[in-house]
Amino acid sequence: MTINKSLASSSLAEVIDRILDKGVVVDAFVRVALVGIELIAIEIRAVVASVETYLKYAEAVGLTTDPAAVPA
Secondary structure (H helix, E strand, C coil): CCCCCCCCCCCCHHHHHHHHHCCCEEEEEEEECCEEEEEEEEEEEEEEHHHHHHHHHHHHHHCCCCCCCCCC
């Protein structure tokens, strides 16, 4: 009985290609409060994707408008 172990390794180019193809969204919300009084609130949303992927996402969530629908 033999055990075969394979290590799947990816190059940096493959990882970047996958991120740009699928996209990555980092969403963070930080709130600092002292005795129930909110001192600071920070909201961060970072999107890393190709332009094509971002446009698909933006259209799906309603961030873009159709230029033909805008009255002139």
